[in-house]
Amino acid sequence: xxxxxxxDAVMRRVHAINQRVKYGKDNNLYFYNQAIEELRGGAKVxxxxxxxxxxxxxxxxxxxxxxxxxAAAKAAIDEYGTGTHGVRSLAGTLTIHYELEETIAExxxxxxxxxxxxxxxxNLTVVSTLMGRGDYVLSDKYNHASIVDGCLMSGxxxxxxxxxxxxxxxxxxEEVPPDRSKLVIADSVFxxxxxxxxxxxxxxxxxxxxxxxxxxxxxxxxxxxxxxxGIEEHFGLEDVIDIKMGTLSKTIPSVGGYVAAKxxxxxxxxxxxxxxxxxxxxxxxxxxxxxxxxxxxxxEPWRIEKLNQNTQQFINGLKSLGFDTxxxxxxxxxxxxxxxxxxxxxxxxxxxxxxxxxxxxxxAVPEGSARLRATVTAAHETEEIDYAMEVxxxxxxxxGII
Ligand SMILES: *Cc1c(COP(=O)(O)O)cnc(C)c1O
Numbered sequence: 001x002x003x004x005x006x007x008d009a010v011m012r013r014v015h016a017i018n019q020r021v022k023y024g025k026d027n028n029l030y031f032y033n034q035a036i037e038e039l040r041g042g043a044k045v046x047x048x049x050x051x052x053x054x055x056x057x058x059x060x061x062x063x064x065x066x067x068x069x070x071a072a073a074k075a076a077i078d079e080y081g082t083g084t085h086g087v088r089s090l091a092g093t094l095t096i097h098y099e100l101e102e103t104i105a106e107x108x109x110x111x112x113x114x115x116x117x118x119x120x121x122x123n124l125t126v127v128s129t130l131m132g133r134g135d136y137v138l139s140d141k142y143n144h145a146s147i148v149d150g151c152l153m154s155g156x157x158x159x160x161x162x163x164x165x166x167x168x169x170x171x172x173x174e175e176v177p178p179d180r181s182k183l184v185i186a187d188s189v190f191x192x193x194x195x196x197x198x199x200x201x202x203x204x205x206x207x208x209x210x211x212x213x214x215x216x217x218x219x220x221x222x223x224x225x226x227x228x229x230g231i232e233e234h235f236g237l238e239d240v241i242d243i244k245m246g247t248l249s250k251t252i253p254s255v256g257g258y259v260a261a262k263x264x265x266x267x268x269x270x271x272x273x274x275x276x277x278x279x280x281x282x283x284x285x286x287x288x289x290x291x292x293x294x295x296x297x298x299x300e301p302w303r304i305e306k307l308n309q310n311t312q313q314f315i316n317g318l319k320s321l322g323f324d325t326x327x328x329x330x331x332x333x334x335x336x337x338x339x340x341x342x343x344x345x346x347x348x349x350x351x352x353x354x355x356x357x358x359x360x361x362x363x364a365v366p367e368g369s370a371r372l373r374a375t376v377t378a379a380h381e382t383e384e385i386d387y388a389m390e391v392x393x394x395x396x397x398x399x400g401i402i
Pocket of ligand 1: 118119120121123144146187191216218219247248249255256257
């Protein structure tokens with residue numbers, strides 16, 4: 001017997017999403033979870049049996065499939081097996097975990113580092129372990145969902161400041177009672193728009209108001225700065241971020257998240273953060289892959305140069321076709337479409353010509369600002385990017401976006 005009524009709140013939520021899914025599938029506009037069947041070199045993938053240029057990757061340096069990184073992962077499986085004995089705090093800690101954490105600390109110019117099994121878990125656990133009831137967290141309005149969730153979970157007063165707006169951040173800092181602990185937190189590169197947080201100004205404000213600073217480098221580790229060390233190197237600042245967070249699943253072709261900071265902070269997190277104490281350690285192959293990837297980044301600096309060239313080519317080319325690429329300064333290139341339907345149509349047209357891009361629609365971005373979120377990597381060739389732009393440009397005209 002089914003006691004659930006059709007107007008049950010859970011059923012309403014389930015139904016609303018499934019209606020949207022059905023609409024997409026019925027109209028051949030459903031691009032969620034398309035399976036990649038094979039990796040074909042750095043910038044090509046096999047999808048639906050067709051080889052496509054990959055313009056939806058966060059592997060900015062093209063390290064996925066890198067021989068040295070693969071070899072390190074295989075060696076770690078031979079040495080440790082495919083898993084650990086459980087959580088880090090019991091028998092899950094392996095020497096490769098400590099090696100990886102030392103590599104990260106050195107790469108990030110920090111005293112120490114700690115790793116977790118995902119970037120999402122890192123933000124959740126780190127924010128909620130550092131902050132608590134009575135404290136204040138000030139978060140950029142465009143911050144990643146994992147930061148928002150960490151702030152909510154912490155129980156601290158949660159305040160959002162206007163995106164990258166330093167006057168608004170200062171106003172919010174002024175509103176915090178002076179005896180309260182406060183944390184300012186922001187993405188380094190914003191994942192929907194590709195713009196960079198004004199770090200020098202944020203640092204100044206944090207000093208003026210005695211606030212802690214945490215920056216999420218998911219899209220800047222290996223990408224920003226001459227040697228890929230991230231946002232501090234980009235702005236020529238040294239060790240100005242208290243909590244340097246990042247992920248091992250994007251430019252670093254593995255999985256996991258990290259925080260680099262002062263020794264005392266890392267020690268505190270090792271003994272108090274619940275995602276470390278109560279959740280499985282990184283698998284050895286993934287820890288070894290991540291460890292090797294940081295070394296490859298330093299050994300192959302041409303990748304950063306190539307990424308910067310490709311980024312300029314892509315942004316300037318799309319702009320000259322008449323597209324609005326919004327605020328981007330990085331390899332995350334939003335191609336403004338407006339309505340969700342325009343974004344879906346542009347995606348379909350591009351994929352039909354073997355250019356693998358994906359749309360971002362509401363509620364991930366505000367209604368009416370749907371877009372493609374296209375990315376380039378160090379693995380793309382100049383001619384490949386030219387072809388992708390030609391396809392996107394032709395379709396954009398037909399749909400009436402440009
Ligand atoms: C992807 C991402 C995360 C989450 O990292 P995962 O390792 O994928 O869990 C956190 N913050 C930002 C800004 C991201 O883009």
